Amino acid sequence: AQSVTQLGSHVSVSEGALVLLRCNYSSSVPPYLFWYVQYPNQGLQLLLKYTTGATLVKGINGFEAEFKKSETSFHLTKPSAHMSDAAEYFCAVTSIKAAGNKLTFGGGTRVLVKP
Amino acid sequence: DGGITQSPKYLFRKEGQNVTLSCEQNLNHDAMYWYRQDPGQGLRLIYYSQIVNDFQKGDIAEGYSVSREKKESFPLTVTSAQKNPTAFYLCASKLAGDEQFFGPGTRLTVL
Numbered sequence A: 001a002q003s004v005t006q007l008g009s010h011v012s013v014s015e016g017a018l019v020l021l022r023c024n025y026s027s028s029v030p031p032y033l034f035w036y037v038q039y040p041n042q043g044l045q046l047l048l049k050y051t052t053g054a055t056l057v058k059g060i061n062g063f064e065a066e067f068k069k070s071e072t073s074f075h076l077t078k079p080s081a082h083m084s085d086a087a088e089y090f091c092a093v094t095s096i097k098a099a100g101n102k103l104t105f106g107g108g109t110r111v112l113v114k115p
Numbered sequence B: 001d002g003g004i005t006q007s008p009k010y011l012f013r014k015e016g017q018n019v020t021l022s023c024e025q026n027l028n029h030d031a032m033y034w035y036r037q038d039p040g041q042g043l044r045l046i047y048y049s050q051i052v053n054d055f056q057k058g059d060i061a062e063g064y065s066v067s068r069e070k071k072e073s074f075p076l077t078v079t080s081a082q083k084n085p086t087a088f089y090l091c092a093s094k095l096a097g098d099e100q101f102f103g104p105g106t107r108l109t110v111l
Helices: none
Strands: A003-007 A010-014 A019-026 A032-038 A044-050 A056-058 A064-068 A073-078 A087-094 A109-114 B004-007 B010-013 B019-025 B031-037 B043-051 B054-057 B064-066 B076-078 B087-094 B106-110
Touching (some): A019 A109, A032 A073, A044 A073, B019 B031
Antiparallel strands (some): A003 A019, A019 A073, B031 B087
16 A cells, blocks of 8 residues: 655745655555645646656756655755745655556645745 | 546535536546545545546545546546535546646535
């Protein structure tokens, strides 16, 4: 079975400050990891993904994440927050062994950006 | 433009009624998924389909039904057996080995 834990259901950052969203996963096989962003009343948009290869992954809108197998983590960062980053962020895991390649999501972290 | 469409955007249902949510994709994706989203609980998988005329239950299939008669379409019916259907419903699709692409969602409210 796979699972994802996102630490902190709400995060507040000042504009220009570092954004750090934490994600820890559990998987008995090599994981595929994803970060999605959701704006109010909209679907999810992929920010970045890790499948194999380089453990530091760069995504859209200046976000990046690092896969750390020893820590079973895939934390999302952005050096300087922008007002447009206010949204909810979801970490998800799947694997080549997962039935239907289905995604297992964390509970989400809502980001508030203060001017 | 290729993408996933869901309709309607907002749906209201009286208790005891069945309702069907539409999901269409023109991305030529093989697999399609239905998720339910409740505040603070992330997304939970209801049903998924990897090929036409085949589908499997997800983690919370009770009270829901689906069909996959065409590659492009994967409608979800919320039946009267679903005791707490008020939620935001998201449809997704993917090619094998690729990430899932999501539709804009349907917000269902039971009156």
